[in-house]
Structure formats: structure tokens, C-alpha cells
Amino acid sequence: MATTPAVILETLYDLVDEEFKKFKWHLLNGGLTHSTIPRGMLDKADRSDVVDLMVQQYKESDVGEIAVNALISIKQNELANQLKRKLQKGPEDVPAGDGASSGGKTGTAQTAGVTMNINAARGGHVKAPVLHGGVFNGPVNFS
Template identity: 40%
Template structure:
């Protein structure tokens, strides 16, 4: 079964560049994360998806996927929220939404 880091990376790979920029922007907004700490702009500003995954796991540990879902909802990517939810509780198959 895929680890949370692998699920997160695969999810972020489905975001276009503008969506990824918005995703990182929301991670910097503490009030948007509903009880989770913001990540300093300097720690994400020029970073790629791999580094962003590592930073998120470092800061949010067991809550990384929950934070990811919150941010994905903010950027209107509910399809990816559903894919993460399906992969968290379902079989090891790749969710259909990820095949597109």
C-alpha cells in the first residue's frame, strides 16, 4: 500500500502549475488551515512538489492528508479530495480520477 507521502506526491502531480502555486499559497495562510500551522513563505516559495511533500510531512506528520484535503477543497479540486479519501480507506487500486 502506498505511504501518505506517496499519496500526497501523486496528488500534487495532478495539479497544474497555477494550481500548485495556489496550493502552496494556502499552506502559508494559517487561518485557512483551521487549526494547523502555516508554513513560512520562504520555505515553500520556490520549491517543487517533492520538497513540498517533505515539508508538509515534517510539519503536519499524521495530519498531512487532512491538511491536503482542506487545501484541495479551497482550490476546487474536490476530485482529488475524493481520490485521496478513496485511497485512504479502500483497496490499493489507483482511483479512476487519477487516470485522467
């Protein structure tokens, strides 16, 4: 699984220069609830520098949310949604080809005492929340 900074950097490369400039502006002035990165540091920063500055300035748990909010502020909603999905992916996600594939196949994945029956009869991917630190007896359904 890619790290949060790597996923953010990959996303920033999808912005054209003018959009990237606006992204940096929103880090400075966008009304974000977090402290801002000093203007002098952001002014000539390239995409990888911006990610490094974000990681240094903000809590690791906030960096992704801040990037998503800045993308929304510059009207890059689809890119923000893609980033959010990438950041939410966990190592427990079952990639296509390992049981969650199209073609109506059913697969079973087992991890650390967890059994999941996955059926992707209509094609695409099956995603489910990851449960940690609980005892679950019987079926658990998500809607």
C-alpha cells in the same frame, strides 16, 4: 500499500502549475487550523519538496487531511475525494480479481480469524470498514 506522502505526491502531480501555486498559497494562508510552513521554504519548493515540508511540519496523522482541505480550497473537489479514498484504503482491502470482481462472482477472504463473504453481483468493488480491537459475535452489517 503506498505511504501517505507518496499518495499526496502522486496527487500533486495531477495539478497544473497554477493550481499547485494556489495549493501552496492555501498551505500558507488558507485558514488551516494547523501551524503554517514558513513562506521562504514554500516559495520555490517543487511538489516533492512541499510533501517533505508537510511531513516535517505537521503530525503524520494530519498531513492527509491538510492536503485534502487545501485541494478543496482550490476547488479541486474530485481530486480531494480521490486522495481521501486512497488515504483510507487499508491493506485489508480486497482488490478486484481476488473475490471482489465484477461478473457476479462471490469470494471469501480470510485474515487473522476474520471471514468476509463478498458478493459483487453488479460489478465494481466491495469496500467495508476495517474493525480492530473488538470481539464480534454473529453477523456484522454495514449500511
